[in-house]
Amino acid sequence: MGFDAINLPESWHMVRIGDVGDVITGRTPRTKRPEFYGGDYNLISPADLDNGKYVITAHKKLTLIGFDECRALPKDTVLVGCIGNVGKLGMIFDERSATNQQINAIICNKNNDPHFIYYCFHNNRSRLEQAADKTTLPILNKTNFENFEIDVPPLVEQRKIAGLLGVVQRAIEQQEQLLQQTMELKKTLLHQLFTQGLRGEPQKETEIGHVPESWEVMPLGNYLTEAQYGLSIKGTESGRYALLRMTNQQQGYISGDNLQFVALTQAQFERFRVERQDILFNRTNSLELVGRTAIFDIEEDFVFASYLIRLRTDAARLRPYFLNHYFNSDETQVRLKLIATRAVSQSNISATRLRSFVIPLPSPQEQDEIVAKIDCLDKKLSMHARKKLLLEELFRTLLHQLMTAQIRVNELDLAPM
Incomplete structure (x- = not known):
């Protein structure tokens, strides 16, 4: 059943998906036919949705003869995953796409707006999941789906x-694109x-590659005052x-979310208390995550778990923020994984x-300048992440309230948009 009609305007009505369109x-296509695969046509699976x-x-890509084995779908066809992750969504972008058998496609008739139906499924995802047969692999078969x-409201209101x-979804996608672009820029930087470096110096060859001539290249231990489990x-x-x-x-910094707690004596607390500019290094994890590093720079009292190493530097020679950024660079992460013992x-x-572990070290002044440049990009990343989070919250609120007629689109002032 849909939403309780008592709570909806009289102009809204309940419909079966089978009456929304085809x-x-x-x-x-048969996977044993290699000539069907490797072309320019899309074979969409649930992995491509959401x-x-x-x-x-x-x-997966199909050749023209492989694509001819499928049914081409028109632009704006609504796609719903119905096997496995039931409720995953997408829409057809052009007519060079087809789907596999894990997806049901809806080609909306003239009485229903496909974009509204797409968002309606967004709001009804939990109901779709509940409607699926609960087997080892959840399945919402075509009959039950139809x-x-x-x-749904009248077509004019659907479109509005x-x-x-x-508009809100495009704004979210724009912030995601800006996040991805800024992250790529940060990697390059x-x-x-x-x-x-920043001085345009001649470079020298070292055991870790080329670095500016004036930089030291020494074991990290030379610059540490503490490395504690x-x-x-x-x-x-x-x-x-x-x-x-x-x-x-989280992204090179310590977040105070999702915490656990411990009871300690005062002596234990003093021994394991984390202080500002301490670096926490992930020493034990999967190969992908071992070596992940974050700097602590928040208020309140915290201690740290056994699979982390707390690093404290001689800050007059090695700035903690410089080391944190260096450890989180892609090249350094690759080098760190090479020294890991593996089980x-x-x-x-x-x-x-x-x-x-050998690191390159410029002068303290140049370290500070390098940190300042990286911090500028981190602030930009944080800004885009905050904007995206706010837009996602706005989208969820609008989606629920518009789809349940708690607010009517005609009542909103859309002039600024």
């Missing part, structure tokens, strides 16, 4: 609702700064002291190995 289940509204490209009911939600105490939901774990490392599911970098 429902088409996709198919996969990546923005339109599916621009697919993981019988799935939604509440979809238009408003589309980090490589340039840590190999060329954390607490071997299991955290709980309550306790006097917050325990920092790997999950609190079946975990890798480890001991404090001893970390002390012997």
Whole structure:
């Protein structure tokens, strides 16, 4: 059933998806026919959904003869994943796309706006999941999908609702694009700064590659005052002291979210207390995550868990923020993983190995200038992330209230948009 009609305007009505338009289940051309694959046509699967509204490209590509084995779908066809991750969504971008059998496609009739139907599925995702057969792999078959009911307003209101939600969704996608562009810019900048510096100096060849001639290249231990393992105490939901774990490392900084807590004596607390500009290094994890580093620069009392190493530098020679940025660069992460000892599911970098890890070191003044340049990009990343978060919250609120007629699109002042 759709939403309770008592709570909806009289102009809204309940419809089956089968009455919204033609429902088409996709198919996969025979995989043993290599001539069907590797062309320029999209074979969309659930892995391609939930990546923005339109599916621009697919993981699997078909040749023209492979594409002829499928049904081409027109632009703005609504796509719904119905096997596995039921409720994943997308829309057809052009007529060079088809779907596999895990997706049901809806070609809307003239009485329904496809963009509104797309957003309606967004708002009804949990209901779609509940409607699926609960087997090892959740399945919402075509018959049950066609019988799935939604509440819809008149076509004019559908288009206005979809238009408003589309504006917000495009703004979210724009912030995501700016985030990705800024992250790529940061990667390029980090490589340039840590190999060329800021002074335009001649370079010298070292065991870690080319660096400016005036830079030192020495083991990290030469610049550390401490490399300490954390607490071997299991955290709980309550306790006097917050325990920092790997999950609190976010983009090179410590986040105070998702905390666990421990009870400690005063002596234990003093020994493991994290102070401003301490660096927490992830020493034990999967190979992908081992070596992840974050700097602590927040208020309140925290201690740290045993699979982290707390690093303190001789700040007069090695600025903590410089080391943190250097450790989080792509090239350094590759080098750190090379010194990890590996087991079946975990890798480890001991404090001893970390002390012997060779780093490049410019003058303190140049370190500060490098940090300032990177911090500018970090501020830009943070700004775009905040904007995206606010827009996502706005989208969720508008989606729910518009789709349940708690607010009517005609009542909104859309002139600024």
